[in-house]
Amino acid sequence: MREKFDAIVVGAGPAGNAAAYTMASAGMSVLQIERGETPGSKNVQGAILYADALERIIPDFRDEAPLERYLIEQRFWMLSDDAYVGSTYRSEAFNRPPYNRYTIVRAQFDKWFSKKVQEAGGLVICETTVRELMFDGDRVAGVRTDREGGAIYADLVVLADGVNSTLAVKAGFHPELKPKDVALAVKETLFLAPEVIEQRFNLKGEEGVAIEMGGNITQGMVGTGFLYTNRETLTIGVGCLLSDFAQQKIPPYVLLEQMKTHPAIRPLLEGTELKEYVAHLIPEGGYNAIPKLYGNGWMIVGDSAGLVNSVHREGSNLAMTSGRLAGETVIELRAAGKALNTANLALYKRKMDESFVMKDLKKYRRLPDVLHKNPQFFTAYPELLNGAMHQIVSVDGTDKKSKEREVRRSFGQRRGLFGLMGDAFKLWRAFE
Amino acid sequence: MTRINVEEKLFQNRYKVDAGRPHIQIKDGDVCRSQCKTQQCTVCCPAGCYTAEGNGAVTLITDGCLECGTCRVICTEHRNVEWEYPRGGFGILFKFG
Numbered sequence: 001m002r003e004k005f006d007a008i009v010v011g012a013g014p015a016g017n018a019a020a021y022t023m024a025s026a027g028m029s030v031l032q033i034e035r036g037e038t039p040g041s042k043n044v045q046g047a048i049l050y051a052d053a054l055e056r057i058i059p060d061f062r063d064e065a066p067l068e069r070y071l072i073e074q075r076f077w078m079l080s081d082d083a084y085v086g087s088t089y090r091s092e093a094f095n096r097p098p099y100n101r102y103t104i105v106r107a108q109f110d111k112w113f114s115k116k117v118q119e120a121g122g123l124v125i126c127e128t129t130v131r132e133l134m135f136d137g138d139r140v141a142g143v144r145t146d147r148e149g150g151a152i153y154a155d156l157v158v159l160a161d162g163v164n165s166t167l168a169v170k171a172g173f174h175p176e177l178k179p180k181d182v183a184l185a186v187k188e189t190l191f192l193a194p195e196v197i198e199q200r201f202n203l204k205g206e207e208g209v210a211i212e213m214g215g216n217i218t219q220g221m222v223g224t225g226f227l228y229t230n231r232e233t234l235t236i237g238v239g240c241l242l243s244d245f246a247q248q249k250i251p252p253y254v255l256l257e258q259m260k261t262h263p264a265i266r267p268l269l270e271g272t273e274l275k276e277y278v279a280h281l282i283p284e285g286g287y288n289a290i291p292k293l294y295g296n297g298w299m300i301v302g303d304s305a306g307l308v309n310s311v312h313r314e315g316s317n318l319a320m321t322s323g324r325l326a327g328e329t330v331i332e333l334r335a336a337g338k339a340l341n342t343a344n345l346a347l348y349k350r351k352m353d354e355s356f357v358m359k360d361l362k363k364y365r366r367l368p369d370v371l372h373k374n375p376q377f378f379t380a381y382p383e384l385l386n387g388a389m390h391q392i393v394s395v396d397g398t399d400k401k402s403k404e405r406e407v408r409r410s411f412g413q414r415r416g417l418f419g420l421m422g423d424a425f426k427l428w429r430a431f432e
Numbered sequence: 433m434t435r436i437n438v439e440e441k442l443f444q445n446r447y448k449v450d451a452g453r454p455h456i457q458i459k460d461g462d463v464c465r466s467q468c469k470t471q472q473c474t475v476c477c478p479a480g481c482y483t484a485e486g487n488g489a490v491t492l493i494t495d496g497c498l499e500c501g502t503c504r505v506i507c508t509e510h511r512n513v514e515w516e517y518p519r520g521g522f523g524i525l526f527k528f529g
Contacts, residue, residue, distance in 0.1 A: 035517055037448070041525045042499065106529035127521030146519050164501040166517065177505045184502050186478045188441070189528040233528070245476045246506055252478040257436045276528045277441035279478035279498040281505065 005031045005123075007330065008143055008154040010130045010167060012039035015302025015319035016160030017113040018057050022327025024122035028334070031152060032114075032122055033145060035129040040110030043162075044280035045316060046187070046226055046235060048210060049104045053317035057324050058116060062098065066108040068230040069208025070099035073201075077264065079215035080386035084264045095207065103208050103228050103235075105189075133157060133171045133298070139341070140171075140297035156340045157298045158326055160319075163281045165304035173300065174291040179246060180372055181285030183223060183310070185239030186252040190272035194232045200268060201229055212313065215382030217259040221248055222371050222378055225259055226313075227268065234272060236260065239282060241372065252279065284310045287365035293352060294345040299326045309360050311367060311431075318357045325351040367430040374426060380414050381423075438480040442496040450522035454494040456481075456503065457514040464490040468510055473503045499524050 009020040012034035024030040036042040048071070054061050073090035094100060118124055134142045134151060142153035161167050163182070168174035192200075201209045213225040223240025238256050245252060260269055283289065283306035290306050293299060301307075302319030309318060329348040330340065338344045352358045371377060388407040411420060458464060464471065465488045473482040479496040482503065504515040517523075 035520050037521050037525050040529060042523075043529045044500075044526065045529065047529075107526050110529075129517050129520045131516075164504065164517075166515070176508075177501075179505055179508060182505055184476065184478065184500065235528075242476065242502060242505060246470070246472040249475050251436075251438070251475055251480070253438045253441060253480070254436050274441065274444050276444055276526065277498075278445075278526060278529065279500040279502070281501050 003152055004142075005029045005152070005154040006334075007031070007156040007158060008033065008152060009158045009160055010143060011160035011162055011304070012036070012110060012114050012117075012124065012126075013043050013160060013162060013302060013319065014110070014113070014316045015304070015323040016158065017110065017117055018320040018323025019158045019160060019301055019327045020117045020122045020124075020323075021057060021113070021120055022324050023330060024117055024120040026327075026331045027121070028330070030117075030122040031154065032117060032124045033128050033130055033143065034114070034124065034126045036126060038111055038126055039114035039124065040107040043106045043110050044187070044278045045104075045106045046228060046237065046313070047104050047106050047109075047316070048228065048313070049102045049109065050314065050317035051098065051100055051102065053320040055098075057320060065112050066105070068103040068105060069203070069206050070094070071101040071103065071210050072203075072207045073209040075209065075211040077211060077213040077215070078382040078385050079213055079217050079262060079264060080383045081216050082263055083386045083390065084213075084215070085382075085385045085389045101210075103210070103230050105230060105233075130161065130167060133167055138296050140295070155297065156330055158323075159298060159300040159304050160302050160323065161304055163283050163303040165300070168291065168300055168304060173295065173298070174304075177281070177283070178285070179243035180241060181283065181289050181306075181368070182242050183239040183282040183284045184242045184245055184252055184279065185237055185282055186256050186277070186279045187235055187237030188256065188274055189230075189276040189278075190234045190236065190269060191232060191275050192234055192272045196271065197229055197232070197234065203229065206231070214378060216379070217255075217262060218378055219248060219250055219255060219258075220375060220379050221245065221250075222375055224313075227265065233275060234269065236265070236269065241284065242281070243372075253277070282310070282315065283308050284368060286310065286368045287358075287361040288368070290361065294342065294348050296342045297340055299329070299345060299348050301326050307357060307361070309364065311364050312360070314360075321355055321357050322352060325355060364430065370426050370430040374423065376415065376423065377427070384411055384414055438478075439496070442479060445496075446525040446527055447495065448522050448525060449495050450518055453519065454492070455516050455518040455523065456492065456494050456497065458490065458492050459512045459514050461489060463510050463512045468512070472506045473513070476502050476506050478502060497523065
């Protein structure tokens with residue numbers, strides 16, 4: 001007997017779970033296939049959960065989802081070799097429910113989300129790797145897995161197999177990723193007693209802090225670092241463009257280890273104990289690297305489609321939103337008795353274009369190229385800013401006017417007047 | 433500076449190794465040896481799975497693989513890496529992720 005489902009979803013990350021949950025909740029027969037031992041066991045993120053995207057799928061998720069800490073404070077640091085300039089935003093507005101952002105542990109969170117898919121009627125099978133898509137003419141008719149007799153058929157396949165999306169590449173839906181379009185991030189999860197975390201980061205109860213960092217920690221490469229507080233662990237990581245790692249010849253674990261010794265970071269990690277070391281690729285190509293999102297019998301969502309807003313460090317919310325919109329597209333088309341072909345599935349793209357996902361990615365479409373060609377934003381400027389702060393803050397008998405002149409001179413010497421103006425223009429164009 | 437040992441980091445991770453069935457293979461060792469000058473995989477792999485041997489060869493041991501895809505993407509010039517996901521249930525098993 002030939003097994004056939006209304007939809008197959010490949011992958012149980014945020015995008016796949018959102019798609020499977022949305023479709024299963026509407027009564028569709030949904031099969032979700034996950035290669036990990038359990039949903040989440042192959043998935044990596046910083047990780048910050050943006051409540052809004054999930055709330056639109058599971059409004060009362062806060063009652064049961066495994067959440068670590070809600071963020072009440074965001075720090076931005078620009079680091080030189082032995083100093084940092086930073087800004088902090090902390091607000092009591094973030095300390096009132098419903099909370100806006102949470103740290104999460106993906107292995108636990110994805111497992112919970114998958115349980116919701118199953119409660120909604122979706123069938124989830126784990127420990128099964130999808131090897132390729134099966135076609136009927138140009139229509140995707142199902143998937144072939146590594147299980148015996150592994151062919152499974154469906155009216156629709158949703159590709160949520162993550163950044164590497166080997167399925168899309170094999171099917172020719174997606175060109176191979178380029179080293180300049182992906183960041184390689186490495187991260188450690190470090191145990192620290194909750195009361196120590198709270199003292200060290202000025203927190204109470206379930207409050208949390210996120211620190212985003214740029215500057216010399218990436219050793220001249222385009223990239224950023226982060227430090228997040230979980231309930232009883234810290235996560236510290238750094239990610240840079242893969243093309244830059246290749247050029248600078250710095251192993252990623254060396255970069256992370258050196259970052260951990262920075263005088264601003266080391267004290268925050270004191271007494272921690274390593275629990276896990278992970279690595280992950282992040283699609284950073286932005287708007288111009290997004291492949292076609294749909295075709296005859298298929299749609300692609302989340303990281304598989306490169307939906308990451310690298311400026312704002314957002315990805316999982318774009319993933320969940322794309323998964324939800326893909327699901328809603330199918331539900332609408334089925335209700336109208338329409339086939340799930342290329343022409344009709346264009347509705348998914350229209351929904352995406354109207355959402356923040358494509359609007360935000362489009363807004364920053366020039367940025368990946370600008371940053372790629374202008375590493376000074378990650379090297380010269382953090383150093384110059386730290387130097388300027390040092391002049392302004394230190395009291396050494398020099399008059400203030402001379403100090404100001406010295407700061408101006410340092411900027412002019414390093415970048416030149418036209419360089420400074422050009423950099424300002426480039427950034428303005430990239431963010432406009 | 434003290435030498436950084438990636439094995440110590442990987443030691444904390446949980447794996448279910450598919451013994452005898454590596455999910456990544458170097459297609460042709462001669463290409464690494466004689467055609468690839470940069471051998472970027474030996475630097476970029478975050479698990480240090482690729483080792484540059486003194487004689488110009490590159491060896492690959494996938495047991496510590498974090499399944500990130502770096503080697504697949506970095507080997508653009510020679511396309512000399514045969515990369516598949518491990519069989520269902522095998523490979524890295526993230527406790528936190």
